[in-house]
Amino acid sequence: MDYLEIKGGKKLKGEVVISGAKNAALPLLTSTLLSKTPVHISNIPDVADVKTLLQLLQNLGAKQTFENNKAIVDTSGVNSTCANYDIVRKMRASILTLGPLLTRFGHCEVSLPGGCAIGQRPIDLHLKALEQMGAVIDIRQGYIVATAPKALKGANILFDKITVTGSENIIMAAALAHGTSVLSNVAKEPEVVQLCEILNASGVPIKGIGTDELEIEGSCGKLLNFVDISVIPDRIEAGTYLCAGAITNSTITIKNVLSEHLKALLSKLAAMGFGIEKTSDSVTITPCGTILPVDIETIEYPGFPTDMQAQFMALCTQAEGTSLIDERLFENRFMHVSELSRMGADIKLTSHTATVYGATKLTGADVMATDLRASSALVLAALVAQGKTRIHRIYHLDRGYENLEGKLSLLGADIKRLSE
Ligand code: UD1
Numbered sequence: 001m002d003y004l005e006i007k008g009g010k011k012l013k014g015e016v017v018i019s020g021a022k023n024a025a026l027p028l029l030t031s032t033l034l035s036k037t038p039v040h041i042s043n044i045p046d047v048a049d050v051k052t053l054l055q056l057l058q059n060l061g062a063k064q065t066f067e068n069n070k071a072i073v074d075t076s077g078v079n080s081t082c083a084n085y086d087i088v089r090k091m092r093a094s095i096l097t098l099g100p101l102l103t104r105f106g107h108c109e110v111s112l113p114g115g116c117a118i119g120q121r122p123i124d125l126h127l128k129a130l131e132q133m134g135a136v137i138d139i140r141q142g143y144i145v146a147t148a149p150k151a152l153k154g155a156n157i158l159f160d161k162i163t164v165t166g167s168e169n170i171i172m173a174a175a176l177a178h179g180t181s182v183l184s185n186v187a188k189e190p191e192v193v194q195l196c197e198i199l200n201a202s203g204v205p206i207k208g209i210g211t212d213e214l215e216i217e218g219s220c221g222k223l224l225n226f227v228d229i230s231v232i233p234d235r236i237e238a239g240t241y242l243c244a245g246a247i248t249n250s251t252i253t254i255k256n257v258l259s260e261h262l263k264a265l266l267s268k269l270a271a272m273g274f275g276i277e278k279t280s281d282s283v284t285i286t287p288c289g290t291i292l293p294v295d296i297e298t299i300e301y302p303g304f305p306t307d308m309q310a311q312f313m314a315l316c317t318q319a320e321g322t323s324l325i326d327e328r329l330f331e332n333r334f335m336h337v338s339e340l341s342r343m344g345a346d347i348k349l350t351s352h353t354a355t356v357y358g359a360t361k362l363t364g365a366d367v368m369a370t371d372l373r374a375s376s377a378l379v380l381a382a383l384v385a386q387g388k389t390r391i392h393r394i395y396h397l398d399r400g401y402e403n404l405e406g407k408l409s410l411l412g413a414d415i416k417r418l419s420e
Contacts, residue, residue: 004391004405006382007414008364012250014411015282018238018257019045019402020069020231024191026093027168028229029053029073031195032062033100034175035202036223038074043231045069045402048395049091056087056094060101081108085142088113091399092165095123098144099169102135103176104223107147112139120331125166129157133170133177154179154218162187162212162300168195175204177218184213189301190261194232201227235261236307237401238283240376242266243311244408245285246274247318247380252411253284264304268294268312272319293321293358298328310336310377317345318384319358327352336374339367343381343389364389369396376401383413392420 020043030053032039044050046069054064054071061079065072081101088094088111101108113123127137127144133152138145154177159166167187172195174181186192193210200206202224207215238257245252246269259266259278266276266283273288293316298306306329313336316323327333334354337347342365346357364387369375375397382389391397394417397404405415 001392001420002394002417003420004379004394004397005416005418006364006379006389006391008362008382008385008387008389010248010383010412010414012245012248012252012383012411012413015253015255016241016407016411017255018233018241019043021045021191021234021236022047022049022400023164023189023236024194025050025231026053027096027165027172027191027195028198028231029057029071030096030100031172031199032057032073032226033075033078033097033104034172034199034224035075035226037076037225038072039226039229040070040072041229041231042070044071045231045234047402048399049093052087052091053094056083056097059084059087060097081105083108083110085111092121095126096165096169098126098146099130099171099173102130102146102148103152103173106149106151109143109145112142112144123166125159125161125163126169129159129166129170130173132157133173133181151221152177152218154181154216156182157184159183159185164189164192167192171195171199171214171216174216174218175199175224176221178220179218181216181218182213183216186212186214187300188212190232190235190258198227198229199224233257233261236305236373238262239265239305239308240311240380240401241407242269242283242285243315243380244383244411244413246272246291247315247384249287249291251284251286253282255282257281257283259283264302265308268296268304272315291319291358293319293323295324295326297326300329306330306333307373309333310373311380313337313347313354313356314340314377314380316356316358317347317360317362317381319356321358323356323358325354325356327354335370336377339370339374339378340381342367343385345381361386363387366390366392369393372396372400379404379408
């Protein structure tokens, strides 16, 4: 198994090009199940989760190529509607096949994703919304067995809670449904917005894109003529590199980004004292004299993203003062606390709040990656820790960061991928 070895204490410098967003690429890839013709998608990050999803589509009978961050996916030959446990257990986002398969074929069997390191993560809201559209859903032997004997029908759906993949699943289901759906309390994450824009440009009239209420006119079962897609930049990868600049108090520029997707992060970095300069497709972070503590509450977009909570916690260990980090979305998303503590961080946990006492001297240690974003927090901590840090189980990082060690090396970090 691979691990990362990082020698801390080096200043970073230079530019890093941000990849396409994993969380936008995944729903866009499953949306190809709604297309009549092959779909061309560029700026796809070359990460393990994308490959897992491409494998799943292939298992269903799709044909595809994936080279140089471009995929061509042809789902015209799909002849299976079963997303099996072996793939779904590797990646929860496989649940994004549920809406498209059901709306296209009128039946499907998708393995239940189960719990994961950051909490229970139920999918009850996906299922309830599909039932409102006329689906009959049964749970059998760990599988969601869904049928829509008379096809899915447009419906008025109010999500009890804001859910990103739940919104995406139902948007895709509504795209081929019979009649108009009105979805309320929809997630407004940029990844959801891009999915809507692509479906809208591919022949599904959608009103209210970018707001929390969508009106979607279904195609009555007709497959769509998809436009070419270029995946939006990854705002979480972008934020992680900005934190790398911040924690090492260096000047770095991230390129190929949309700064309007980064507002919540940039305002926190500015509040901590860092300089921020923006152009139309780049952001530069510059050092500050004293890193100030900051309070953070994770919340749905456009609020502060839960996917950046762990990285900011690593950064707060270097602030001159005490920061409060409140995790509002996932009940168990503090797995990185014990690993950061092994590196010398001083963090106290009470319920969903972490109190981070700053100005700690971190030291290198052997640490274990526990989930995708928790792992990147360990990388950030290692960049300033004294001595060598070895981060094990980095398959978590490979799920979502393209060429992490290559990009950090280019910025001047001392980082190597080695085998146990
Ligand atoms: C997506 C992102 C993930 C991010 C999360 C929150 C993808 C592939 N993953 O995950 O990186 O951390 O959004 O921004 O895009 N909930 C329910 N019932 C449901 C669905 C969700 O109670 O049916 C709850 C969850 O437990 C959680 C909250 O709603 O507390 C938000 O979860 P959700 O937005 O669904 O997260 P994901 O879509 O799984």
